[in-house]
Amino acid sequence: MKVELKDIHKRFGPIQANDGITLSIEPGTLHGLLGENGAGKSTLMKVLSGFLSPDRGEIRLDNKTIRFDSPAEAVALGVGMLHQDPLDFPALRVIDNFLLGSPREFLLDRKYHQTRLAELANRFGFRLDPEARVSELSIGERQQLEIVRLLALGVNVLILDEPTTAISTQQRESLFRALSQLTEEGKTVIFVSHKLDEVKSLCSKVTVLAHGRVTGEAAMDCPTKELVKMMFGQVLTVGKRCEVRLGEPILELQNLSLSDWRLEVKDLSLKVQAGEVVGLAGLEGSGQQLVLRACAGLLRPSAGRIWIAHRDMTGRPYQDFIEASIGYMPAARLEEGLIAGMTLAEHIALTERGPSLFIDWTMAVERASQRIREFNIKGQPTTFVGNLSGGNQQRTLLSLLPSQPKLLLMEHPTRGLDMESMEYIWRLLQALTQQGTAILFISSDPEELLERSDRIAIFFGGKVRMMDTCGASLFDLGESIGGKGFE
Amino acid sequence: MNKEFIRRIIPLQIAAILLALSLSAVILTILSISPIDAFSLILSGAFGSPAKLAYVLTAWAPLLLCSAGLLVTFAAGLWNIGIEGQVVMGAVFATGLMRILQDSLPPSAVLLLAALAGLLGGALWGMLVGGLRRYGSVNEIFGGLGLNFIAGSLTVYLILGPWKRPGIGSTSGTEPFPPSLWLPGFKDFQASPIEMILGLIAIASVAIALRDTHFGLRLRAVGMNMKAAFLKGVPVDQDLFLAFGLCGALAGLAGWVLIVGTSARHNLYPLISSGYGYLAILVVLLANLKPFWSVPISFSFAAISMGSLQLPLQRQLDSSLGGVIQGMLVLSVLVINGIRSRWLRHEG
Ligand SMILES: Nc1ncnc2c1ncn2[C@@H]1O[C@H](COP(=O)(O)OP(=O)(O)OP(=O)(O)O)[C@@H](O)[C@H]1O
Ligand SMILES: [Mg+2]
Numbered sequence: 001m002k003v004e005l006k007d008i009h010k011r012f013g014p015i016q017a018n019d020g021i022t023l024s025i026e027p028g029t030l031h032g033l034l035g036e037n038g039a040g041k042s043t044l045m046k047v048l049s050g051f052l053s054p055d056r057g058e059i060r061l062d063n064k065t066i067r068f069d070s071p072a073e074a075v076a077l078g079v080g081m082l083h084q085d086p087l088d089f090p091a092l093r094v095i096d097n098f099l100l101g102s103p104r105e106f107l108l109d110r111k112y113h114q115t116r117l118a119e120l121a122n123r124f125g126f127r128l129d130p131e132a133r134v135s136e137l138s139i140g141e142r143q144q145l146e147i148v149r150l151l152a153l154g155v156n157v158l159i160l161d162e163p164t165t166a167i168s169t170q171q172r173e174s175l176f177r178a179l180s181q182l183t184e185e186g187k188t189v190i191f192v193s194h195k196l197d198e199v200k201s202l203c204s205k206v207t208v209l210a211h212g213r214v215t216g217e218a219a220m221d222c223p224t225k226e227l228v229k230m231m232f233g234q235v236l237t238v239g240k241r242c243e244v245r246l247g248e249p250i251l252e253l254q255n256l257s258l259s260d261w262r263l264e265v266k267d268l269s270l271k272v273q274a275g276e277v278v279g280l281a282g283l284e285g286s287g288q289q290l291v292l293r294a295c296a297g298l299l300r301p302s303a304g305r306i307w308i309a310h311r312d313m314t315g316r317p318y319q320d321f322i323e324a325s326i327g328y329m330p331a332a333r334l335e336e337g338l339i340a341g342m343t344l345a346e347h348i349a350l351t352e353r354g355p356s357l358f359i360d361w362t363m364a365v366e367r368a369s370q371r372i373r374e375f376n377i378k379g380q381p382t383t384f385v386g387n388l389s390g391g392n393q394q395r396t397l398l399s400l401l402p403s404q405p406k407l408l409l410m411e412h413p414t415r416g417l418d419m420e421s422m423e424y425i426w427r428l429l430q431a432l433t434q435q436g437t438a439i440l441f442i443s444s445d446p447e448e449l450l451e452r453s454d455r456i457a458i459f460f461g462g463k464v465r466m467m468d469t470c471g472a473s474l475f476d477l478g479e480s481i482g483g484k485g486f487e
Numbered sequence: 488m489n490k491e492f493i494r495r496i497i498p499l500q501i502a503a504i505l506l507a508l509s510l511s512a513v514i515l516t517i518l519s520i521s522p523i524d525a526f527s528l529i530l531s532g533a534f535g536s537p538a539k540l541a542y543v544l545t546a547w548a549p550l551l552l553c554s555a556g557l558l559v560t561f562a563a564g565l566w567n568i569g570i571e572g573q574v575v576m577g578a579v580f581a582t583g584l585m586r587i588l589q590d591s592l593p594p595s596a597v598l599l600l601a602a603l604a605g606l607l608g609g610a611l612w613g614m615l616v617g618g619l620r621r622y623g624s625v626n627e628i629f630g631g632l633g634l635n636f637i638a639g640s641l642t643v644y645l646i647l648g649p650w651k652r653p654g655i656g657s658t659s660g661t662e663p664f665p666p667s668l669w670l671p672g673f674k675d676f677q678a679s680p681i682e683m684i685l686g687l688i689a690i691a692s693v694a695i696a697l698r699d700t701h702f703g704l705r706l707r708a709v710g711m712n713m714k715a716a717f718l719k720g721v722p723v724d725q726d727l728f729l730a731f732g733l734c735g736a737l738a739g740l741a742g743w744v745l746i747v748g749t750s751a752r753h754n755l756y757p758l759i760s761s762g763y764g765y766l767a768i769l770v771v772l773l774a775n776l777k778p779f780w781s782v783p784i785s786f787s788f789a790a791i792s793m794g795s796l797q798l799p800l801q802r803q804l805d806s807s808l809g810g811v812i813q814g815m816l817v818l819s820v821l822v823i824n825g826i827r828s829r830w831l832r833h834e835g
Contacts, residue, residue: 357702
């Protein structure tokens, strides 16, 4: 299906998110959409998939002008979108989510749909248990479910908004295979991303957006430098990780055992010192999150002890962990990290703990403006957080962490940030480590792990192995993540 | 923002009211009652004479107090159906205290202490809902319904048992308190400003608390996203518990007004809460959880309730027709709001 967008305009109050975008995408191709945070990518894709109606402009599918009034209508006409933040129903089972939006039947034939789900999933090498609860799936699996669901609804144009920001390397590979397979079958795929290498290896053509306009189009033999120029108007230099002197132990795990419904981590001991950065690597759901949540006081260990700054914190409530000066940053921004209906200033006031009964709004607004400047958030103190772009929500999340924590525990800290912001955020984090903060972070980006951590803890099916980043190569890391050395 | 409000919200609310009136008119016509006749009866029943207006005002006060309480629990995302029981327990505690102290302390002190007892009774009953939710995993809707039932039965037991009138025990209630224990009204206008002022102060304080205090902000955060609020360090359980307590306290104060208020019966009788709690749920929903709007809305609800009392007197119609109109109003506004948020989502 051929997709054409003509002169699309979309304004949100003072912000012109799309400012006359014209774009055409050939059938059966993988088309990339690049652009820095807040460039207007998600907005454009929401317009194309019926979530937003444009103020002005035209959408043409196979040379016919169409108009949708809802995502359901878009799906009926063959356009489906996988959102940056998952829109599924965590409380439901996989199969129920799969059936959402499918043509009404009076009596559901569950068996039949289960086989259909399994068949579709298998075709793309996805593994989905129909009876699992969506809340128990990883982000990668939720994505797979959503793709399968859209395909089952007969979608011809599939839009993926930053699909690789929170999934494991393996899931990414199977996603890419599936996407190539789809284009071979004649479907059109639009791939929104910040990651130049992904776009380069995957797409046949890219369009670059900046400030709501198209700033360039290129076929995929275009050099990276050119793309960066189109995105930022300049060429970036990459910073170097500086030497850090390690201080006293901040976090000590002694023979820790943890488990949830599908996984067990046994007998883990780990010591993290002040100023140290430890990356947690592994396929998603290999136990990294369990460990991180246990360190935050959100998951009670079944055995073993957790010490933070020489205090035994085992079994204490989360509040005590906060008071012990930890900062925890969850991956699911809009489910656990932020309150969509509150403004930036309200978020600031919410994290403020004081003896006073009344909120000092002047101060809250001032602090919010300060964080906005410091973290380069595109928004005002009075902007509702739910209205920020994905990357700006991520920056907000980072800006809300305590200012001088002893221990930072972060799930995918730079998820959805463009390269420039990612660099900037890590510079801020490294400044913290120089003042003695210890950092534990989960990432699915092997380069980020190697470049930013002093040590990496590699998780595989609940087992853990430590690896020094000094002298290690991407290849070593990749192999270990895949299970090498875990016998 | 304000312009936006005037341009879009107000016309919608007016549309909702018109829709509600026409729907009620249709129902009345089906019942072969002239809608004009019924509406004008209700109007004159509410505002036809100073005495009637006074009556409306005294009904307004408990409604304001209950609405103030519900603004708190709704902000926290809680459905405090148990508010009826909290009103009843406020009345029970106030009555109990007055029975004990009426002969030993000056009347104004008794009234004041009774108000505190009412606050306490309602708060305890509210916190019980919170406790059931927290420790028994009983959803507040079911817990509230259960406790409403218990509060009702307890009143009947007290009226027929320990607190029965000398000689005859009857469900008509306990022995009325002497006029010295009534809130003072005016000579020709039987409404006490104290009740209304209390109600208005309650709404204003809740409005300020929700907007400008840390507690209010935390409650709103919990109401919008409990998980995120918890991770941000909000003591969720404690705050929800307090919200129930606060709502219960205000409802309990309404219970006190129902005992000592100017046009009260001045005794404890079964079903003393008379549906004020449920009505306040409608008020707050209709006000879309906005404190400011719950003031005029609760006033019109009080007027409709009191005005429709004229229906049986003058036309042999049941006064529950007033309830039909109130229900229609709420449904219309909810429907229109639902449609509006669909549009808004579409426009971004
Ligand atoms: N519902 C909304 N209300 C108000 N402003 C909005 C809304 N949605 C997006 N915006 C604003 O429009 C601009 C473009 O946002 P968009 O989500 O399209 O960016 P993006 O290119 O997807 O960025 P990112 O890479 O950070 O996800 C941003 O400045 C954002 O704050
Ligand atoms: Mg986006």
